[in-house]
Amino acid sequence: MFKALFHAIERRPFWFGGAIFALIVIGGIVEVIPSFFENSRPIQGEQPYTALQLTGRQVYIQESCNACHSQLIRPFKAETDRYGAFSKSGEYAYDRPFLWGSKRTGPDLLRVGNYRTTDWHEAHFERSSSVSPGTNMPNFPWLFEEPADLETAFAEMLTVKQVYNVPYDQPGQPPLGDLEQMKQNALREAEPIVAAMKSRQVKEAFAQGEIKQVVALIAYLNSLK
């Protein structure tokens, strides 16, 4: 009987395609859609990325740091000992896209802001083996040369504010304002970072009002806590 049924749809491509489609949608409907309602709220105290942090996050994505680094601390003792408290869903509420990664060639970075500092990062990006002998992390000298793209970061901030109601400009939340204000905010955030760095190139550019990519990236990493 079964065989007859199957044989019948094997002769009717439209029904065949329909049957395939009906079967493949079920998994997604059950596993993806209901969990949307469980996951979406930000955890208490979680704030959206500031101007410079978001710019740095775009640098992180541009360089595919997620090819080697995870940002997901699983609830195992060995993992929380190494990286800090395990991840909670609400901590990721402003992460578009998520950056959990799937391969740890390098360590997890979800809370790297707790135990690494600006000057360490600077040395590490300039020449990773100077602070981590035997590492295979590439050096990123070009991040000290290329200016950060504040316009695109602004565009993303404005988009998430307007489309997804990310609470920029609300009391107690990071400011956004217009493009000019956003740039001013970024410069203000960059100041202490540039001051803690040694690179002459970065400092000279900053004196001219330009923020190098590495500064934004470090601002982002320092914000990961």
Next chain:
Amino acid sequence: MSQTVPNEYDYSVAKGFVLSALVWGVVGMSVGLWIALELAFPVLNFDLPYLSFNRLRPIHTNAVIYGFTLSGIFSTWYYVSQRVLRVPMVLPGLAKFHLVIYNLLLALGALSLFLGVTSSKEYAELQWPLDILVVVMWLTWGAHIFAMVGARREKTLYVSIWYYMASFLGVGMLYLFNNFAIPTRLIAGTGSWLHAVSGYAGTNDANVQWWFGHNAVAFVLTVPIIAMAYYFIPKQVNQPVYSYKLSLWSFWGLIFLYLWAGPHHLLYSTVPDWVQTLGMLFSIVLILPSWGSMINMMMTVKGKWEQLKTDPVLKFLVVGSTFYGFATLEGSTQAIKSVNALAHFTDWIVGHVHNGALGWVAFTIIAAIYHMVPRMWKTELHSIKLATTQFWVQSLGIVFYFSSMWVAGITQGMMWRATDQYGNLAYSFLDTVRALYPYWAMRGIGGALFLGGFVLFVYNIVKTINSAPKAAMATVAEPLSA
């Protein structure tokens, strides 16, 4: 409408895709070898953005999956579909457009990844303008599938066609959902035209991504490859498929179960516990249809030991099916929570990937091309001996690859969790990195062997094509079989 002479097969597009499989295969695997060597010898990053591991890695995955594998899939589609549907090429213009837009897309994709334009979501890295091109390209293929099926003369759809159809529908649905993103320039009027922000945030984004990601694997690296196996294995051994019943159960079982297994990429993450458990359970059951197909393929070769000894094409097919069995059993095991706790994030996963990718996907595509090329170009294979050599070289390469990654991955996983007598972590992260260099070097050797074998393959195929009689270079090739 088409002006093709009726009752003749038109292989021009299939041939085009064979060539693009060769080109993208060499590109993707060379980049793969390069990044493998970079992990072992970091100086190879040369401090240049365009040569550094982080930018090259997505180029490798995109070039081998969407370049090499999809080319293989499309070339076999344009070859197999005409034959098992018993209908000459329909809409040849559309098919040519497919070939052109596809290669254009890949070239632009590689360029944009070099420049660091990426969405960061694995296997969906391309940004929105290219995503649109992907959709156009994919719908072009879909239109051709349904046009061919609509025009068919063979009433019943053969198993291979089931799988091609499932691949089209599955990838189409998943790609659309996962790549949903808002181009920021359109909202804000400033910044890069290429940038878009994901339509989902955090845990939800992860959940959608791996619903997609797992099934990108399923509907690109598995389903259409099974389509090939169901055609080329019985053709090559000239024997009937072992069991229609197995074909039936394996197909419907596979496409139903596969879509539930995505959360095995998110075990112990922040997606809800019940989603993880479901994903894990379905990954275990998934072994049934997977081994169903594998056993069906292998049993079709029953009684053909003698041919296996002399025929390199059959060697590729049989070892390919064996690796399908291997990779799926390994996958189901890695999906078990307590195993994944250790295996996730390690090189063992990379080993699993390449058991599937090299042993199963690449071997099956290589066999398909070996089968098709002499028939499409109406000539003899340039050298059987060379093909046999290639087989052994590449097989050795795979052994190097997966054995080094098994040891590396399990070592890494154990070192990350190891504690000393005081309950403290026994190794700093850097200790665990330093411990892996020998295995990364070994994987490099494996990669070099595999790529070397592939270069022999390209040489053999090019020689074969060059030996073709001039007349056969025309678009119209073989008369329709009865």
Next chain:
Amino acid sequence: MFAANFMIDSESQATLIFAVAIAVLVVGLAGFLWRQMSQKSGVQGRELDESFDGIKEQDNPAPKVMHIVGVATIAFTVWYAVWGYPLFNFSQTEQYHTEVDKYQEIFEKQWEDASDEQLADMGESLFNDKCSACHGLTGDGQNGRAADLIAFGSETHVITVIQQGSQGLNKLNPMMPPQWEGLGETEAERQQVAENIAGFVMTLSGREVRLGDPQAGAEAFGTYCSVCHGPEGKGDGPGGSMLGFAADLTEYGKPTYLKEIIKAGKDGLIGKMPAFGNSALSETQYHALSLFVAQRLVE
């Protein structure tokens, strides 16, 4: 450095067992199927009617292996969903807390009466994991990347502080300016005074004096330092009434002093040392770490 004589945990065991199982199963199955290929006749089932480009299909049932695998798989799945990880009743965070609580209980009991010697050993292993990245495995600070913990707590470091000042210890007075220039007319004179002071500072925290004349140092300390560090060096300000005004030198270099820095970090002159206060270490572990630095590194 010391050997890691680690225990193999349950995940590692499961992984190793499964890894062997996969290898055996795949080799076994491949062997079985390959043997099938070596049999004489391939075709035994009835053939179905259709033919696709010459491909026919047989009507065979699934081989017995499939049934065995099928039953085993379903059984495993049911066990898993019902008992192993109950579908609607399993919580990974609960699993985590149970794991950690159990561990803590054993840990505390095991090291309840640990000797300082043992605790310092424990501290070493923590140091290697958490601190050596900056301070180096020997604690020498890797050429100025971080504080030289061998010199720290000794006269050498006190002299450096007098020369360069200090900041970042989160005292009421946010920084100590350099005191060097005021110590004397000539460089040699300053050096002598500084050595005397340093020797005296050693006596404050009860350690051995290896440099200078502490008697003379006590006097100089009253002149140059007690405005901030208080008459007795407790860091309690000019009148000796503002505890926490400056660093408490009676604790200088001791485990308690170190523990504070480890927890709070130090945004100092060399660079920034991150705070380890929220690193999931237990009090025993903070103590062990401080003890190790104080006893084994500080010379």
